[in-house]
Amino acid sequence: MRVTAETKTATRERIIQVAAKLFIKDGWESTTTRSIAAAAGIAAGTLFNYFDSKEAVVAELISEALAEAGHEVEKRTGESLEEELYTFIWAELSALRKYRKFLAQAAESILSPLRRHSDESAGESIRTTHLEAVERILLKHRIERPAAVTMQLYWTLYLGVFAHWATDHSPKQEDTMALLDQTLNLFITALPRTLPSKRSRKS
Amino acid sequence: MRVTAETKTATRERIIQVAAKLFIKDGWESTTTRSIAAAAGIAAGTLFNYFDSKEAVVAELISEALAEAGHEVEKRTGESLEEELYTFIWAELSALRKYRKFLAQAAESILSPLRRHSDESAGESIRTTHLEAVERILLKHRIERPAAVTMQLYWTLYLGVFAHWATDHSPKQEDTMALLDQTLNLFITALPRTLPSKRSRKS
């Protein structure tokens, strides 16, 4: 069976769309790959011709939402470093708002800091794309290319904010806004101080 | 069928011991609950009379290791706040060293910041126990009872260190030592500054 490239991309998009609907309606765990396939009008196994895993589906969903949000924000100018980072992150979270409820469950395994960088996990590109954008913002504000450990620290802090956002019960997630504010403040304070030299402690 | 309380605790301990062996030998994913049950000399279903889930088994394993390490360290005195936190955390990590390889896989779902605090997950007691110990250390150094958001920030940072440790390839995890040093430095810097009042930003 052969199928035109158009049909393929159409099917792929259809999977993502129905998956989004189902995830929003039924949650992450209750939505099975079988039900996604059925709703997309394909066989159960066919889903895995398009995505490596259930997680890869939601990772694609996230990536698409973030890509849109990212483009708009990066054009802005004339803000302080903290303002710019804040705007960028908040724009991303806003873009993900409709997925918020099930992301708390889904993202756990996708964005976990415990995933090895080396393996080709579904969320790896989300992480690198985000970090690249942050690096670009830092460079724009004359912060010299941050050390790997700095970005690692950033990602850790970001995950904390993300986790709080995903489970934030305050009406418009204003608790998260406050946390993000504090977190960025802390990160920026840390910026000049991180890793000037490899000075190990206690022997 | 009834069994004495002794038999029950013996079985429970046996499960933990054989599970530890298998996890170390075969890793987290390759060790099945069936294989643990078989090695412990019980039926597959019986395992779940003793533990809610596969994750609960490893959570118990971690808790036991941490309990031993925690007791020894908390007696110490005369160190700076940073020193004391460093010693405490490093003692914990040392106690977990034998489990390090499979913890990178296992802990992902257990310690994830994305788990809701409210639900009764396997790793919840690990988190609260650790945070209580840290709070005790802070109090000992005249830091007034830290705000919830401060401890949240601490846990986020701690998870970053833990994640790095779990996948640290340097011979004696000295990379982690350096990261821990920097992380604690950052946390302590942040201490007086976190949440003086509920000042929300941007409306």
Next chain:
DNA sequence: CCATTTATATGAGTGCGCTCATTTAATCAT
């Protein structure tokens, strides 16, 4: 002692994500 109650052990069963041998259909060579 036997009957009843009760706490535990049991393993077949369930639904899941995912795989893979096979089928199907579009394309290409003649």
Next chain:
DNA sequence: ATGATTAAATGAGCGCACTCATATAAATGG
């Protein structure tokens, strides 16, 4: 047109964590 080739679709099947009706044996009461 027709057969050969190829890429994608298929769904039965696998191994997993976990459940639950049932079996079993210890404790208890007469």
